[in-house]
Structures are given as C-alpha cells and as structure tokens.
Amino acid sequence: MVETFITHITPYGLDRKVFLYLPDDWQTSGKRYPVVYMFDGHNLFFDSTATYGTCWGLKEYLDAHPQAIVAAPECNHEGNRRLEEYCPYRSDWFDGINGTGKAYMGWLVREFKPWIDAHYPTLPDRLHTAIGGSSMGGLMSLYAVAAYNNVFSKAACLSPSVRLCMPALTADLQISLLRPDTRVYLSWGEHEANGQHQLAEYTDNALTVTRLLNEKGAAVYPYFQMEGRHCEADWRTQLDRCFRFLFGWE
Template sequence: MIIKQPFYFAPANEDRTLHIYLPDDYGKTDERYPVMYMFDGHNLFYDSDATYGKSWGMKDFLDSWDKKIIIVGAECSHTGNNRLVEYCPYHWDSFVGAIDGTGDETMQWLVNSVKPYIDTTFRTWPHREATGIGGSSMGGLMSLYAAIRYNGIYSKAACLSSAISFCGKELRQAIDDCPIDPDTKVYLSWGTMESRSARGKAIMAACNKSMNDRLYAKGAQLYMYRQVRGRHCEADWEKQVPLFMNFLWR
C-alpha cells in the first residue's frame, strides 16, 4: 500500500509529499515495523510519479521480500535548483554556480518533524536500530551525511551514486569528529558509466573508497559496490535495491 501524504516543509514554507509504503499486512496485524526514510520519494515506487518516467520499483521488491518494513520517501523540490540547495549540507561551487546548502535544515525537518509524525501515526519501531535512511546522487550525499552527523538516529544508510566529490574534505572531517556506533551499516555505490572520462571515473572510485576506509576505521560495517556499466539513473539504481536492502536489514 502506498499513501501519499502532504506534509509541511518548514524550511521552504510549503508542503512536500511523503510517499509512504506500508506492508500489505499492516491493517491485519498489531505488528510494529522498522522504518527507512528516503530522499526523492516520488522516484521510489511508481513510474507514473518518477521524474523521468522510471522508478526504482521498490514496491514490487518489497511486496515479495521476506522482511516487512515501512518506507517513507520525501519528495524533493521541483523548482529551479532548489533540490541542489536543500540536499546539500555544505557550500558548493557547483556547475550551476555557488550553492549555500541548507541540507542540515532538511535533516532537522526529517528528524524533528517527519520522524515524530511517522512514529505517532503508524506502528513503527522508533529506536535507532530500526531506523535507516537512503537515497541517490544528492540524496546519497544526504544519506551519508545523516549516517555521520545523525548517527544517534540512523543506524543504516544506502548511499547510491552519491554526490560527494566536492565535499570529501568536509565529510572526512565529520567522520573524524562524530561518534560512529560500530553497528552502523553503510552501503556505498557508484557506476562505471556515470562519467565519460577516465579522470571522472577515478575520482568517483577514490571518493567512495575514501569514505569507506574512513568509516571502517571508526568501526562501521561497509558494503562498497562498483556497478559495472552502471549509469546515473533510476533503472540502474533499481538493480541495486536487493543488494542494499539485504545488506542493511539483515
């Protein structure tokens, strides 16, 4: 079951849609469920909702998966470069100009507004061990940031094709500064076809390995995946759904 719930996004003073997946047996039992919060929620379940007409197909996967979980996908802004701003926790001299990211405000909204709403509205397990986060591209960056800066809330993070090359120094410093619980699980991936140049491919590999090694040194559990011929698109992220879900939730 997918519920589409408008929810007030205070940083932009507007509503954003939460795309909420509930297990098919939700209305038939008194069971409680773990929760995974995800970015770009419109791209998760239905092709008809997805920005480019192709979703991750997560509903089909979850309907047949042997574990039961609630997914909360927060829709991004579709106006101008707002998504880049809201999904960036740092300053970025980007390809569209300088961006002063408000990603931490977005995280505060997820932690202090969305999560309490979900935990009081649905039958969840609210504790850290039953709470994960995930996303791709800028959403992957935000998921990695959340696993580091908000490690007391999120024990698991799926970070696909994460936009981390411009802020590697800041992320490494954050890993050094923040306590990382040894039960933390982080899935890091990138595709070999995401860049056309050899230099770009090398940078992606080096950035992900750097995050992997830094987190491993802090005791976290890592799954680093290089997707051969993987592109920066929903179709190739869909192929990774079984990989990161089984790693994070088993």
C-alpha cells in the same frame, strides 16, 4: 501499498507530498516495522511520477519483502532548490550551491520522524531506523548517518554526489562518533563518469569514504556496479543487495 499525503517542511515554510510505503496487512498484522526514510519519493515507486519516466521499482521489491515502512518526501522541483535542500554544505559547483541540507535533516529528525512514529506501527529505535537515497539523496544519507548516528543505524548511499563537497564531508566523517553496529551501503557505477580520469576520481572518493567509515567502526559494503549508470533503472537492480546487507533479510 503506497499512500501519499502532504507534510509541511517547517524550515522552508513549504508543503510537500510524501510517498509512504506500508505492507498491505499493516493494519491487521499486529506487527511493528523498521522505517527507511528516503529522498526523492516521487522516483521510488511509480514510473508515472518519476522524473525521467523510470522508478526504482521499490514497491514491487517491498511487496515481495514486506518487512519495512518507507517514508519518502518528494523533492523541490523548482530551479536548483533540490540541490540546495539535498546538500548539507555550501558548494562552488553549479555556480554555487547554498546548501540547506542541515536544516532539512533537522526537520526530518525532529518533526517528520516523530510524526511517522506516532501515526504508524513503527519500530522507532535507532537499530530499526535507516536512511537512504541516490545522487544528492545519497550524499544526504552519508551526512545523516554520521551527524545523526543516534537516530540512524543504517544508510543506503547509491551513487552519492560526494564530489560536490568532499572536503567538508570528509571533515565531518573524521570527527563523527559512530556506533559499531552502523551499516552503510555505498555504490557507484562504471558509466556514471565521463572518462577514465573521472571514474578514477569517483572510485577514489568512494574508497576514501569507505576507509573513513571503517576507521570509525562502521560496516561498509562498497559496491562498484559494472556498466552502472547514474539512473533509477540501474539503482533498482541494487535493491536486494542493499536491503539484505542493511537489514540481514533472507
């Protein structure tokens, strides 16, 4: 089941809708569940709320594998605010992005996660806490698993927009302290790039991030999706591969 409610994002002074997936029997099962914190909640569960009319199909996947809670605030749809919120660094792309992603992650870790843990039957420890997203959300997930590795042991980074801030991201990865049980799923698609030169750049970026994470002791699943596009319809085909790697689900 998917519930929605309104939360307040303190650093921005804004209210935001949250999409929350819960196993149907969460109130009667007596179980506690891992939590995956995700970005762009409106794109995850329902075609009717997805920006481009097609969602990840995450509800159907989790209904068949009812082993986790997913907590996913919607993004800010105003102008370039999504780019700003989901970028942890300043960037020269798109006429300049004043990245406020560090403030967003501080709110998620210090306010949003404790609220979820207090109101739902979660397993709040690091081993059972993951973060995930695509595109800008994938970039934020990479940043988060490095900057808050004491909170997140797992990250799903589908088509992360690392080219917007590759030097800053790699600098942070180089100084990060990752625990050896860290797991990162990292994907990119063949048809996301505009030509072979750009595809080579995307691939080089993904393999550079993979190498840096490996050097820190993390287990990384780098997945190159043949004919993969930068869209929810293609990300949904990776759900089983991603969750099985991160959580070891059968």
